[in-house]
Amino acid sequence: MTIQENFEYAKKQYEKWGINVDEVLAQLKKVPISIHCWQGDDVGGFEVNQSELSGGIDVTGNYPGKARTPDELRQDLEKALSLIPGKHRVNLHAIYAETNGEVVERDQLEPKHFENWLNWAKEQGLGLDFNPTLFSHEKAEDGLTLSHPNEEIREFWINHCIASRKIAEHFGKELGTTCLTNVWIPDGYKDIPSDRLTPRKRLKESLDKIFAVEIDEKYNVDAVESKLFGIGSESYVVGSHEFYLGYALKNNKLCLLDTGHYHPTEMVSNKISSMLLYSDKVALHVSRPVRWDSDHVVILDDELKEIALEIVRNDALDKVMIGLDFFDASINRIAAWTIGTRNMIKSLLAAMLTPNEYLKQLQEEGNFTERLALMEEFKTYPFGAIWDYYCEQMGVPVKESWLEDVKSYEAEVLSKRS
Structure with missing residues (x-):
């Protein structure tokens, strides 16, 4: 047949x-899926003074063909997108700025440093999303950023997040589609803390300063993302689920749920309906944890199907902003994008x-x-x-x-x- x-x-x-x-x-x-650019170069970015990957993030494998330049990364994304049905979005991190060989600190980044990405998105008919990068940097070497005891370091990261929101607003204006800016930080402690409250107070104050700068929500919406633990923050993470859920609801921000950032027995699919009762929109980073937040390529497993069902049967396709977040350097990177994104779309189709x-x-x-x-x-x-x-x-x-x-x-x- x-x-x-x-x-x-x-x-x-x-x-x-x-x-x-x-x-x-x-x-x-x-239905657009926000496809993460960092699968294509193993979360390296293109900073002139590039630092080693840190913040509890690890990419394993050394499959040949990693993108070495922004042009190569965009070329690879185009190839992957040609294999994926539909029109989608591309999710950028701040470390993917292009500064023409000039050292530009992250708190000084401007829309001009992403002009090539913006022009490319226009040519391809894509939307863009954005993330400040609060890892892989000398000012995050001790695993603390927005909750750091040192006010000078906190201010650096606050200014970086403000700059990122302005870049995202520019994307939204130029592309005519609202950009999602997601704030995730690696802050936490490897061993049992003697004070859990004070770092969370500092994080709250830092977020308040970041969001005090008015950005037109027609062009940019803000999200905050929690985590259960990470490498180097096994005992305590400042930005827990409870912290960010409370902050998002109180301050009218989106709470972003990453499927790898919860206890292994917790199901993000079970959280979506509750979130929709109290939030106009919910954001997702869909990954596949294997025993821990290991960011494996998304497969068509029971949890992915259940996530899609929760979105579809609750008439929330326009309320849940779906993004992907995995990185595997042990297989062909274009294949990884293709497998994961096609599976996300398949799960939505099955739910429909x-x-x-x-x-x-x-x-x-x-x-x-x-x-x-x-x-x-x-x-x-x-x-x-x-x-x-x-x-x-x-x-x-x-x-x-x-x-x-x-x-x-x-x-x-x-x-x-x-």
Whole structure:
């Protein structure tokens, strides 16, 4: 059977449940995923005075072909995007500034240092998101930034975050799509602290100063991101989930949930519905923790499917800002982007092809037998045929055929990088 024939057969199966597949695909096209640039160069960035990766972040592997320049990174992103259906966004960190060989401290960064990224995004029809980089720097060597006891160091990082928000606002104005600026810091202690409150007071005061600078929310929205622990902060993290959840709700900021930043038994999917009751929007960084926050490439596992279901069945596609955050240097980096992003989109499609309203009705009626039966049966409905058709219609490779494109690109481009 052809892709079209498989699609028509599958479409009828879903239509029996009142699911309009054509409408689903039209809706899916409108959902942007924010794709993180740092998969392509192992979170290195392009600072002139580049520091070693720090802040509890580790990238393992040495697969050949890492992007060495901004142009190479953009070229690699273009290749990955050509294999992914839909129009998406690219998420930048401040360390991806281009300063033409000049040393520019992070608190002095300006929109002009990202002009090449902005022009590229315009050419590609992409939105941009942004992150201040509060790691891999001499002023973060002891693992403290916005909560540092030294006021001078705190001020440096405060000014860096303010500069980052202004850069993001510029992106939003120029691209006509709101930029998300996410603040994550590595602050914490390796061993048991004698005072948990004081560092959190300092962090709160630093955030207050950062957000006191008015930025037009039409062009930029702010998010804060928590973490359970990191390498070097195993016993205590200043910016815990409870800290940032309280701060975000009190100060009308987005709380960003990173799927790798919680206890191994915690499910981010279970948090989304609660967050939506109290926040107009929620932000996500979708990763795959393996035993800890190891940022593995996103696969189509149960938690990813459940995250997508929570977004879709709660009518929150316009309320949840979906970004990715993984980095694997042990495999082809373009393949990593492609696998992870296609899986995120697949999970949303599968959620849209579920009779969510009927399943909700069964739960309200107490009909748990039929609810469970249908939820299980839909796991083997012909979702793959719909996905293949969608890829074909969007002009990207169907099934695993994208791997041939990656292999050719590796032979023609990546293998020539020393």
